Amino acid sequence: MMAEKKIIDVWIQHPNLNFINHPIFDSLRRWTGMEKFTGEIPVEVTISAMDEGRVQKGLMCAWWGPQGALISNDEVASLVKQHPDRLVGIASANLFKPMEAVRELRRCVKELGFKGLRIVQWLWNLPATDRRYYPLYAECIELDVPVCLQVGHTGPLCPSEPGRPIPYIDEIALDFPELRVVCGHIGYPWTTEMIAVATKHANVFIDTSAYTAKRYPPELVNYLKGHGRKKVLFGTNYPMLTAARCLEGIDELKLEEETENLFLHGNARRVFKLD
Numbered sequence: 113m114m115a116e117k118k119i120i121d122v123w124i125q126h127p128n129l130n131f132i133n134h135p136i137f138d139s140l141r142r143w144t145g146m147e148k149f150t151g152e153i154p155v156e157v158t159i160s161a162m163d164e165g166r167v168q169k170g171l172m173c174a175w176w177g178p179q180g181a182l183i184s185n186d187e188v189a190s191l192v193k194q195h196p197d198r199l200v201g202i203a204s205a206n207l208f209k210p211m212e213a214v215r216e217l218r219r220c221v222k223e224l225g226f227k228g229l230r231i232v233q234w235l236w237n238l239p240a241t242d243r244r245y246y247p248l249y250a251e252c253i254e255l256d257v258p259v260c261l262q263v264g265h266t267g268p269l270c271p272s273e274p275g276r277p278i279p280y281i282d283e284i285a286l287d288f289p290e291l292r293v294v295c296g297h298i299g300y301p302w303t304t305e306m307i308a309v310a311t312k313h314a315n316v317f318i319d320t321s322a323y324t325a326k327r328y329p330p331e332l333v334n335y336l337k338g339h340g341r342k343k344v345l346f347g348t349n350y351p352m353l354t355a356a357r358c359l360e361g362i363d364e365l366k367l368e369e370e371t372e373n374l375f376l377h378g379n380a381r382r383v384f385k386l387d
Contacts, residue, residue, distance in 0.1 A: 117166055117372070117376055118168060118373070118376060118377045119165065119166050119167045119168055119346065119355065119359075119376045119377055120167070120168060120169045120170075120171070120345075120346065120376070120377040120380040120381065120386070121162070121165075121167045121169070121170045121171065121346060121347055121348050121350065121355055122171045122260075122294065122296075122319050122321070122345045122346065122347040122380050122384070123171065123173065123260070123296050123319060123321035123347035123348065123349050123350075124158070124162075124170040124171065124172050124173070124347075124348060124349070124350040124351075125172065125173050125175065125183060125349075125350065125351065126153070126155055126158045126172060126183075126188075126191055127153060127183070127351055128152065128153075128182075128183060128187065129151075129152060130182055130183075131175060131182045131183050132153070132351070155191050155194060155195065158170070158350065158351075159195060159198060161350060161351070161354045161355065161356075162198065162355060164354065164355070164356045165348075165354055165355025165356040165357075165358070165359060166355070166359075167355045168198070168377070169198060169199070169200055169386070170198065170199055170200070170350070171200045171201075171202050171227065171228070171380075171384065172188050172191060172192065172199050172200065172201060172202060173188070173202045173204065173230040173260070174187070174188045174201070174202065174203055174204035174220075174230065175204050175230070175232065175235070176204035176205055176206055176207075176235075177232075177235035177236065178208065178235070178236060180206075181204070183204075185201070185203050185204065185205075185216065185219075185220050185224065185226070188201045188202070188203075188226075189201055189220075189224045189226075192224075192225075200226075200227050200384070200386065201220065201224055201225065201226035201227065202226060202227065202228045202229065202230045202260060203216070203217050203220035203221070203224075203226045203228070203229050203230065204229070204230050204231065205217050205229070205231075205248060207231070207236055207238065207242075207244040207245065207248075208244065210244060210247045210248075211247070213247065213248055214247050214248060214251045217229055217248060217251050217252070217255070218251060218255065221255045221257055222255070226257070227257055227258075227384045227385065227386065228252075228257045228258045228259065228260055228294070228384055229248060229252055229257060229258070229259045229260065230259075230260045231245065231248070231259065231260070231261055232261075232262050233261060233262055233274035233275060234262065234266045234268065234270040234271060234272070234274050234275060235270070236274070237270065237271055237274060238274060239273070239274045239276070239280040240261055240274070240280045240281060240284050241279070241280050241283050241284055245284070246287075249284065249287075249288050249291050250288070252291055252292075253288065253290045253291055256385065257292075257384075257385075258291075258292035258293065258294050258317075258383055258384060259291060259292070259293055259294070260294045260296060260319075261281070261293060261294070261295055261296065262274075262275050262295070262296050262297055263275050263276070263277050263281060263295040263296065263297055263298070263299040263302070263306055263318075264297045264298060264299045264300045264301065264302060264303075264306075265300065265301060267322070267352075275297075275299075276302060276305070277295065277299050277302050277305040277306040277308075277309045278302070278305045278308070278309060281293060281295060281306070281309050281316060282309045282312070282313075285309065285312075285313035285315065285316050286313075289313070289314070289315065290315065291315060292315045292317070292383055293313075293315060293316045293317065294317045294318075294319055294345065294383060295309075295310070295316065295317065295318050295319065296319045296321045296322070296347060296349070297319075297321055297322045297323070297349070298318060298319075298320055298322075298323055298328070298329070298332055299318070300323075300329065303329045303331055303332055304331055306318055307331060307332065307335050307340065310335075310340065310343045311335075311339070311340065311343075316343075317343050317344070317345060317379070317383055318332070318340075318343060318344050318345070319344070319345040319346070319347040320332075320344065320345070320346055320347055320358070321347030321348055321349040321353075322347075322348075322349040322352060322353065323353075323358070324353065324357055324358050324359075324360060324361065325358060325359060325360060325361045325362040325364070325365060326360060326361040326364075328365070332344070333365055336365075336367070336371065336375060337365075337367060337368075337371060341370070341371045341374050341375070342374055342379060342382075343379070344375055344379065345375070345379045345380050345383065346358075346375055346376050346377075346380070
């Protein structure tokens with residue numbers, strides 16, 4: 113049955129050694145039993161994992177933190193160039209250099225064809241309302257691309273406070289009502305807050321990255337089945353989780369066909385303007 117589903121994964125990374133072996137992910141390695149890597153990972157490993165999970169397209173993120181790029185935009189662009197039918201680039205930028213960041217985002221979208229911006233707030237220990245984000249929000253609106261943020265607690269060994277949906281996501285949506293905001297990791301343990309914020313604001317969305325279908329909180333499933341069916345997007349946070357694993361048990365959610373199609377690919381196509 114899974115072979116019949118169309119799937120877009122809105123949060124993946126292809127890990128280089130700098131990223132996959134970074135000390136901030138020690139806690140994730142402990143949870144998953146993943147050893148440190150000693151050799152570079154071919155992009156075909158990521159494509160194979162997508163194939164196994166029947167993922168047609170993966171939105172591949174660059175990562176930038178205070179110490180520089182963990183995965184650079186040009187690395188992502190190179191991988192997308194190798195598999196343009198399967199991968200879509202999502203940019204990242206240096207919050208501490210606002211104009212450099214704006215110009216880099218503009219380059220990624222206009223020259224490299226990227227479809228959004230990823231900022232992982234806990235890397236910076238700065239909530240999404242910090243002034244350093246605001247030039248990038250404005251540029252996302254001008255470029256007509258979403259900003260992708262993290263909500264909820266952090267698995268990596270960094271503070272969780274920047275991932276609170278209320279007040280931070282709520283306030284940036286008030287300041288930038290035109291900005292499409294995709295909030296990854298469902299907001300747990302503040303999922304109810306995240307649902308409230310997505311309900312309140314027309315351009316705020318939730319993605320399910322880092323969670324398997326069997327672990328979706330009941331309130332998220334009810335939202336997905338009801339008035340939130342156009343607000344929730346499928347994601348994995350690969351390589352933390354594969355699509356095949358994330359999708360185990362999805363049939364048990366008993367989603368209507370239209371709802372399932374929106375969740376697995378339709379909402380992503382609309383929000384990221386993939387067509």
